[in-house]
Amino acid sequence: MSPTNPRILPYGEAAIAEAAALIRAGECVAVPTETVYGLAADATDSAAVAGIYAAKGRPSFNPLIVHVADLAVAERIAVFDDAARDLAERFWPGPLTLVLPVRAGSGIASLVTAGLETIALRVPAHRAMQALLAVCGKPLAAPSANASGAISPTRAEHVAASLAGRIPLVIDDGATPAGLESTIVMDGHVLRPGPLTAADLGLSDAAPASGTITAPGQLASHYAPGKPLRLDAVERNGGEWLIGFGPIAGDDTLSATGDLVEAASRLFDALHRADASAAPAIAVAPVPHAGIGIAINDRLRRAAHPR
Numbered sequence: 001m002s003p004t005n006p007r008i009l010p011y012g013e014a015a016i017a018e019a020a021a022l023i024r025a026g027e028c029v030a031v032p033t034e035t036v037y038g039l040a041a042d043a044t045d046s047a048a049v050a051g052i053y054a055a056k057g058r059p060s061f062n063p064l065i066v067h068v069a070d071l072a073v074a075e076r077i078a079v080f081d082d083a084a085r086d087l088a089e090r091f092w093p094g095p096l097t098l099v100l101p102v103r104a105g106s107g108i109a110s111l112v113t114a115g116l117e118t119i120a121l122r123v124p125a126h127r128a129m130q131a132l133l134a135v136c137g138k139p140l141a142a143p144s145a146n147a148s149g150a151i152s153p154t155r156a157e158h159v160a161a162s163l164a165g166r167i168p169l170v171i172d173d174g175a176t177p178a179g180l181e182s183t184i185v186m187d188g189h190v191l192r193p194g195p196l197t198a199a200d201l202g203l204s205d206a207a208p209a210s211g212t213i214t215a216p217g218q219l220a221s222h223y224a225p226g227k228p229l230r231l232d233a234v235e236r237n238g239g240e241w242l243i244g245f246g247p248i249a250g251d252d253t254l255s256a257t258g259d260l261v262e263a264a265s266r267l268f269d270a271l272h273r274a275d276a277s278a279a280p281a282i283a284v285a286p287v288p289h290a291g292i293g294i295a296i297n298d299r300l301r302r303a304a305h306p307r
């Protein structure tokens with residue numbers, strides 16, 4: 001693959017047709033979802049799925065989320081109990097991932113689940129991922145479209161910078177609306193906080209974070225910028241790049257008005273800008289630990305964890 005890759009094509013029929021042709025040929029392509037950009041490949045093609053791991057440089061014990069067009073397709077892949085079906089009916093399409101027992105004969109490559117007996121499924125709401133699913137007619141495995149351990153991409157340019165030379169195509173449909181990865185639920189518990197809060201879902205809150213891998217892939221250091229990050233900063237220390245929130249102004253702000261939804265949509269973009277700045281370190285103002293602020297603080301804690 002040439003170092004000028006990936007090509008970036010604006011969302012539209014031509015871009016979707018080209019992406020679908022690449023996926024049919026066993027390649028992976030980056031496509032926006034309502035949460036972050038995903039790196040999609042045919043989930044039934046083990047060589048194509050291996051290509052996702054290779055492009056990301058991702059440890060193979062970290063299983064991938066499978067995206068499907070609707071609940072009917074999901075039910076052919078995994079076993080839903082009444083509670084899971086109820087969540088799917090209320091929140092799909094949308095930023096909710098359900099971890100469920102995988103059906104024997106589902107056709108999903110075992111590399112997708114990293115050998116687990118469960119599978120993470122979601123029906124995305126974004127027009128680009130929906131169109132790609134419709135044209136491909138295949139379930140698509142798609143982790144966030146960034147090199148493993150790097151910040152998740154909320155814009156096509158983030159993908160191109162992180163995976164330069166490693167993938168052929170990015171479909172560009174602007175900034176992703178939610179800006180944070182989907183909420184992951186398993187057995188009525190939130191495994192990963194996200195745009196839908198436990199309260200939105202009517203579930204008990206996320207288990208307290210620990211430094212150990214509680215679910216596969218829940219690595220403590222995950223969404224990491226390339227320089228030290230200090231949390232709960234009320235002012236700049238030395239040459240830090242300060243990301244503000246509410247009344248704390250900085251070089252940048254998550255939300256000048258203290259709006260948590262706006263802060264979530266801007267978080268990764270702000271971290272990318274901080275990372276690209278000349279400053280040797282990053283500081284972030286305190287973000288209230290309520291509503292989607294729980295997911296924002298989860299991502300910030302992981303970004304701050306020393307590698």
Ligand code: TXA
Binds near residue numbers: 039143144181
């Ligand atoms: O919003 C999202 O969810 C984005 C977009 C592209 O859809 N995708 C995403 O995928 O964030 P990824 O691969 O970066 O995160 C997948 C998470 C990992 O933490 C992984 O460990 C967890 O899902 N996961 C996948 N399968 C699992 C399983 N069977 N049991 C527990 N956790 C699982």
Ligand code: MG
Binds near residue numbers: 143144152
């Ligand atoms: Mg990721």
